[in-house]
Amino acid sequence: MLYIGFIFFLITTCLYFIVTNFSFLLINRFLNGAALGMASTATGTIVAKIIPNERRGEGTGYYALSVVLAAAFGPFLGMMLTHQIGLMSNFILCSIVLVISFITIFFLKVPQVTSTKKKVEKQGGFSLQHFFEVKAIPIAIIAFFVAFGYSSILTFLTAYTQEIHLANIGSFFFVVYALFTVASRPFTGRLFDERGENWVMYPSFISFAIGLLILGEAHQGIALLIAGGLVGLGYGTFSASAQAISIKVSPKEHMGLATSTYFIFLDAGIGIGPFVLGMLVPSIGYRGMYVSMAVVLFICFFLYYFLHGRSTNTLKLKRTV
Incomplete structure (x- = not known):
């Protein structure tokens, strides 16, 4: 694959x-x-x-950090290259990076996947359960709405910063976002494993929502950068923790299915968001859009409680090295 x-x-x-x-x-x-x-x-x-089960949150967090950093520095480099050299320079850089990444695949030590005749027969026929892991769907639904809110930043931040005359500092939003994500990842991952996911999930919703509120009311560069830090803490922590949860609640043999279910909903939120929000911007403006997305994130706080948080065992887990 x-x-x-x-x-x-x-x-x-x-x-x-x-x-x-x-x-x-x-x-x-x-x-x-x-x-x-x-x-x-x-x-x-x-x-x-x-990743060992007892270090699921920490390990998944470090992996997700690579995705977060790419999503942060990618737009920054893309905006800079397009402005300085031209649009095609982005595709040149992406092609070079992909070639390097492909070479590194051959150095991976990947666990072998074994299958039996019984497993193959069990998977025969068409069923939605072959494409979605049912137990991962609740957290995946929340991921959809969180990603929907994040899409407002990925898609409209450049236009928004131009409108409020902060375009020069706008590109550094993603740099601050990345720095705060990197700084928070070690202790949020350990907190996930030692105290349970609720200890990191609830603060992530609040941080993301406050970041969106500040972004929607920003009039100075410092407010824009503070918003970037809060969004980094919020979305960066959520994306890693939610992926770990989707794997944690699913059967061990369905890790691949749980992972794909999570990313289907996450990517759907990022993909559908710009289409829906693009129709709202003419009516409520960019500021109104970011305030509205903050409301969505506050709703996700309670949605998480009903779909997953209240049933979570928050007892401290013993760590083994």
Whole structure:
């Protein structure tokens, strides 16, 4: 899965160089997304298999940190390269990075997957359970709404900072976001393992929501950077912890299915968000949109309680080294 996903992802990324019309762009974008989904599901499952259960939160947190850093420095580099060199420089950099990443695959020690005739027969026929892990759906639903809120930043931050005349400092939003995420990841992961997920999940909703409120009311650069730090603490902590939860509540043999279920909902929120929010912006403006997303995050606080938080065993877990 990892080999196929990476090769497919590299090919579709290179195809951006020869895009000649909008239809071709949409088709290639669809295939590019499918390849990314395949590769990310494979890597997420590999990580889940090699992390000890008693260090699930911490280990998943370090893995998710790589995704968060990419999502933070990617837009920063993309905006800088597009402005300084041109749009095509982004695709050149992405192609080089993918080639390097593909080479590193051959140095991985991946646990072997064993299958029996009984397992194959059990998986025969069409069923939604073959594509979704039911026990991971509650936390995945919450991930959808959180990602929906995060999509407002990924998609509209550049236009928003231009509108409020803070474009020069706007790109550093993601840098501060990354720094706060990196700084918080070691202790949030350990807290997840030692005290339970509720100790990190509830604060992550509050931090993200307050960050969105400050972002929506920002009039100075310092407010923009403070918002970036709070969003980094909130979304960065949530994305890692929610993925760990989806694996934790699912059967061990369904790690791959749980991982894909989580990312399906997460990516759906990021994908659908810009489409829906794009229709709201003309009516409520960027500031109104960010305040509205803060309300959504506060609702997620209570949604998490009813779907997962109240049934969580928060007793301290013993760690083994």
